[in-house]
Amino acid sequence: MSTKSASRFTDRELSWLDFNQRVLELAEDKEIPLLERIRFLAIFNSNLDEFFMVRVASLKRKIEAGVVNVNSAGYAPREQMEVVLKRTHELVERQSKFFHNELLPELSKIRINFLSWDDLSESEIVYLQELFTSKIYPVLTPLGVDPAHPFPHISGLSLNIGIQLRNPESLEEFFARVKIPLNLPRFIATSDGAKNRYIPLELLIRKNLNQLFPGMEILTHYTFRLTRNQDMELDEEETDDILLTLEKELQKRRFGTPVRLEVPLDIPTKILADLAYELEIDESEIIKYEEPLDLTGLNQIADLEIPNLKFSPFSSSTPPQFTEIEEDSPEEFFAALRHGEILLHHPYDSFTSTVVKFLESATADPNVLAIKQTLYRTSGDSPIMNALIEAAEAGKQVLAVVEIRARFDEMANMKWARKLEDAGVHVVYGLLGLKTHAKLSLVVREEPSGIRRYCHVGTGNYNPKTARFYDDFGLLSADFSLCDDLTKLFNQLSGFAPSTTFARLLVAPKTLRSGILARIENEINNHNAGKPSGIRFKLNSLLDEEIIEALYRASNVGVPVKLVVRGICALKAGVPGLSENIVVRSVLGRFLEHTRIYNFVAAGENEYWIGSADLMHRNLDRRIESLIRVERSDHKLELDQAIAEDLSDDLSTWHLIEGDKWQRRVSDAAGNKLQTPQEVMMERKRRLHL
Numbered sequence: 077m078s079t080k081s082a083s084r085f086t087d088r089e090l091s092w093l094d095f096n097q098r099v100l101e102l103a104e105d106k107e108i109p110l111l112e113r114i115r116f117l118a119i120f121n122s123n124l125d126e127f128f129m130v131r132v133a134s135l136k137r138k139i140e141a142g143v144v145n146v147n148s149a150g151y152a153p154r155e156q157m158e159v160v161l162k163r164t165h166e167l168v169e170r171q172s173k174f175f176h177n178e179l180l181p182e183l184s185k186i187r188i189n190f191l192s193w194d195d196l197s198e199s200e201i202v203y204l205q206e207l208f209t210s211k212i213y214p215v216l217t218p219l220g221v222d223p224a225h226p227f228p229h230i231s232g233l234s235l236n237i238g239i240q241l242r243n244p245e246s247l248e249e250f251f252a253r254v255k256i257p258l259n260l261p262r263f264i265a266t267s268d269g270a271k272n273r274y275i276p277l278e279l280l281i282r283k284n285l286n287q288l289f290p291g292m293e294i295l296t297h298y299t300f301r302l303t304r305n306q307d308m309e310l311d312e313e314e315t316d317d318i319l320l321t322l323e324k325e326l327q328k329r330r331f332g333t334p335v336r337l338e339v340p341l342d343i344p345t346k347i348l349a350d351l352a353y354e355l356e357i358d359e360s361e362i363i364k365y366e367e368p369l370d371l372t373g374l375n376q377i378a379d380l381e382i383p384n385l386k387f388s389p390f391s392s393s394t395p396p397q398f399t400e401i402e403e404d405s406p407e408e409f410f411a412a413l414r415h416g417e418i419l420l421h422h423p424y425d426s427f428t429s430t431v432v433k434f435l436e437s438a439t440a441d442p443n444v445l446a447i448k449q450t451l452y453r454t455s456g457d458s459p460i461m462n463a464l465i466e467a468a469e470a471g472k473q474v475l476a477v478v479e480i481r482a483r484f485d486e487m488a489n490m491k492w493a494r495k496l497e498d499a500g501v502h503v504v505y506g507l508l509g510l511k512t513h514a515k516l517s518l519v520v521r522e523e524p525s526g527i528r529r530y531c532h533v534g535t536g537n538y539n540p541k542t543a544r545f546y547d548d549f550g551l552l553s554a555d556f557s558l559c560d561d562l563t564k565l566f567n568q569l570s571g572f573a574p575s576t577t578f579a580r581l582l583v584a585p586k587t588l589r590s591g592i593l594a595r596i597e598n599e600i601n602n603h604n605a606g607k608p609s610g611i612r613f614k615l616n617s618l619l620d621e622e623i624i625e626a627l628y629r630a631s632n633v634g635v636p637v638k639l640v641v642r643g644i645c646a647l648k649a650g651v652p653g654l655s656e657n658i659v660v661r662s663v664l665g666r667f668l669e670h671t672r673i674y675n676f677v678a679a680g681e682n683e684y685w686i687g688s689a690d691l692m693h694r695n696l697d698r699r700i701e702s703l704i705r706v707e708r709s710d711h712k713l714e715l716d717q718a719i720a721e722d723l724s725d726d727l728s729t730w731h732l733i734e735g736d737k738w739q740r741r742v743s744d745a746a747g748n749k750l751q752t753p754q755e756v757m758m759e760r761k762r763r764l765h766l
Contacts (some may be wrong), residue, residue, distance in 0.1 A: 084628070084654065085646045086736040087149035089131055089160045089620055090463060094738050095643045096123050099729055100171055100662050101740055103179075107749065111385040112666070113379035114541070117179070123369045125303060126232060128336045131484070133305035135336055146622050148646070153305065154502075161360050168229040172365040175181070186385070188272040188377065190263070190368075192285060196275070204275070207283050210258065211380065217279065221251040227354045228253050235370050235401065237278060240283060240295040249295070251350075254281060254288065262373030265581060272380070276368045276731045298343045301369045302355060305332030307483075337765055340367045354468065376519060387666055391756055392426040392544070398433070404456065406441035409433060410521065413530050413554040419711040420550040421718070422536065424665060424761040427543035431517075432459050434552060438519040445527075446473035446520040448566045450512055451492070452484050453537040459539050461492055464603045466679035468500040473520075475502045477569045479512045490656035504570045504699055512569060513695065514688050514702040515550075518562045529559035533704045535672050535686055546670045549686045549715070551704060555580075558637035558704065584701035588689055589622070591703075595676045595683065596626040603635045614640040614719050616670065619648055619692040627749040631657040640722040641732075642669045661733035663722050665754045673719055675704060684715050721753040729754045 102108060103116035136151040146152050148167040151159070180190055185417050187193075196204070219228040220241075230236060233258040242249045242730040256278050278299050280751055283295050322441040334357045339348060341364050352362060383389075397418050412418070415624050420430050436446045436459065454460060469475040478498050480489045497503045506512035517532040536548030553559070557579040564576045565583060596611060603609035611630060618624065618639065624647045637658040639647070649660040664671050674685040687703035689695045706712055728750040732736045743749050 080706050081297060081650075082647040084648065085148045085150075085621065086160075086622065086648060087147065087151055087156065088644055088646060089127075089135070089156065089687060090149075090163060091644045091646060091736070092131065093160070093163050094144060094736075095662075095670075096120055096127070097167060098662060098738060098740070099123060100174075101169075102664060102713075103329050104174055105742075107688075107742075109387055110186070111378050111380060111382060112387055113179065114183075116306055117171065117175065118372050118374040118378060121374075124168075125372065127305035128303045128394065129332075132157075133307050133333065133335045135160065136305070136333065137307075145593050158360075165363060166364050168363050171371070175371065176366055183377075185246075185458075189274065191198060191273060191275050193275070193279060194322050194484075196266060200273070203267040204264065204280055205284070208266070209279055209287075212257075212277075212281065213284070213287060215257050216254055216288060219253045219255075220444060221253075229254075229331070230302045230304060230334075230355065230377070230635065233370075234258070234750045235278060235301050235693045236284060237297055238347070239289070239297045239300055240347065241289055242295055244291075244293050246475070250292075252289065254285075256281065257642065261474070262370075262376050262554055272309055272375075274358060278368070291525070296344065296347065298340060299367060299369050300351060300358075300682045301338040301344075302334055303336035304336075305335055308334075335361060335661055337362045338369050339364055341365060341368065343705065351726070351743055366404065378545075384655065390423075392423050394426050394429040394760060395420065404440070406437035406444075409437040410441070410530060413552055414528075417551055417553040417555060417708055417711070419706070419708075419714055420534075420552065421714070421757075422543050422548045422550065423545055424757060427540055430461075430552065431532055431534070431543075431550060432540055433465075434519070434530075435460055435463045436519065438521075438530075439463040439470070439472075441521065443523065444472060444519055446475070446518075448516075448518040448520075448562075449481070449538070450477045450516045450569075451489070451538060452482050452515070452544075453489075454492070454540040456488065456540070459494070459540060463503055464496060464643075465499040467495070474500070475504070475570055476504055477504055477512050477566070480505055489629065498718045502570070506569055508702050510698060511694075512700040514565070514583075514700050516562055516565065516702065518559065518566060524727055528554065528555075530554050531562050531586040532560050533687065533702065534560070535688060536670050542668075545667050548670050549606045549673070550707070551686070551711075555707075564704065579706045580707075582685065582687075582700055582703040583690055584695060585697050587695040588701055588703060592623060592674065592691070593626055595674075595678070596623075596630055598678065599635050599676055600633050602677070603630075603633055608677050609635045609679070610638075610675075610718050611635060612638045612673075612675040612723070613691070614669075614671055614673040614722060615690045616672070617644040617690040617692050619644055619690075620696055621646070623696075626656065628654055631655050638717060638723050640669075645732065649732040651735045657737075661723055662730040662738065664730070665752050667754055670720070672703070673716070673718065682716075684712050686715070689719075718753075718757070721756055724753070725751065743760040 088352040099120045101114055103113045103120060134763060135153055135157050139157060143153050172515050212325055221227050234707045239252045260277055262277055263281055264277050266273040266275060271602050273646045285297060333394060335354050337355060348459035400460050438447050449464060464476055475715050478489055478493045480486055480493060482489055493503050515534040515536060519530045521528050532550060534548060534550030536546050561578045561581045568576055582588040593672045597705055599611055618641050627637050634657060639660045641660055647662060649655050649658045672689060673689055676683045679688055686704040686706060689703055695701050730740050730741050
């Protein structure tokens, strides 16, 4: 390992595991309502699923390809895999002990019980047996293994029961597998009248295996769960039809290489060895913990309607610029934008009455000639998609830049792309080799004074459902320069315009990296010249080595650098001679922090940029991303307040210390509980709308 390299950067995968540990710490926090803690535990597990499907799978592919080069943190792939799996085992053991030793007893105190078969009353057993016979048994498909039946395909993330059987006549032994159906509840209520008494679905099935294998002797049975490589390698230059190629790749995904096997602690050694052999999985990739496996199913419990065990209700509000607008008055909506740009902060500001309303107004307005829209992720019943379809059917020119390669949303986006095309929408898939991640809408309207354009740019997806709990900023505008920038960018995405220049945008992969680096260097020069200087970023991930090195240079000359990073952070903070002037915080909580804000003091001019881009290689070099310069002083003050609260020592956040260690601060020196930045923001928004 290169000592120099390892001392300057934190490994990406280890930093991500640190992030997921912060999620686990929220589940462990007794100050958070109990059902919300259960939700955080489910999130921790679903995060880990995706980590293995994508990141560990990629690492395994490098090892199999014989890659031995070290990464920026000094790890070769095989060594990196070892430390990643060791850290994962530690986290899984921690969450399992927490679930059984702390969370289950706390649930039991409020009469939410997870029961064993021996805990059930006679009436509950009768009810469950009848339920199995009538509703569960018909759905199950037992698969046996013998010379006529090869070992069955085990799909990724499926929960399974492995059974060792013996024919009592021939004494021959067999293996069989039963897949736990995904379309049945993960936890089964023990009777119609039972109040929050549950058993795992697999327990009920295991108690009735004799019905599935009549005449056979059940020797042993156990649960297991397999994770497969779900990442895709798409060679766009070798395809004539990206849609068809992607569909074929999605079919291959279900047969991806196994990367993790989850089993119970008490699984017999011989059986585990046989299972690992059949699945071709290494011992280091087997994770054992106390049942039940697959705690993502805890979302079912978190959804229980028990208000006193959840966060207090919070409703987003309509910004004052739109409160007096009549329901069916597109003219009034666009007049509000002509009056001045409007900065939106979701979920505190309503997404439906602002962004959705913007597109629905454009659809309903006969004066609107064209709508152009980027779409990365959206909901299954998206009102935005319906608005675009309605607009096209009404004869408006509609362009949709649909990113069909958005990971795990590929199939949904392909279905939307076909629906849009069928309605007459011009659907394009962006530029070859580049995912379109920018969040942009443009409306072209005919007015008495001539053609006028309106736009929305944001930091989050056009998804009304996630907008309820994702923290994002957006800007609605009728500014000529900004709308002209978006016109040029959409022309790049749908046609050929490689030499485009922009007034208020930085766009990856052309100008975003260079624009950020130039502004960091400008802060260094300003500091050296005795002018005001400073850098503050709020983002999801900070990984790009070139940007990090520039921030180190700024720190070394004395420029104050303050960062708020939700997830991956490869930068090391507070290291003498390297990053003494760099402060890093992380905010996690009720809402998912998704905002990207970039602030440069700029000798007192105070530049603010918001947009879609994190500081990672993929965002800067392999995606269409955009940052927009915020110009109004009141908007700058709002962004300043948001990022200042995240950095405040008077509020509860995680601090990055000693280079790469995260420490949560929940109370002040006197032991008083600190509020979180999200709690402060909710209180302020409530006061504003009283």
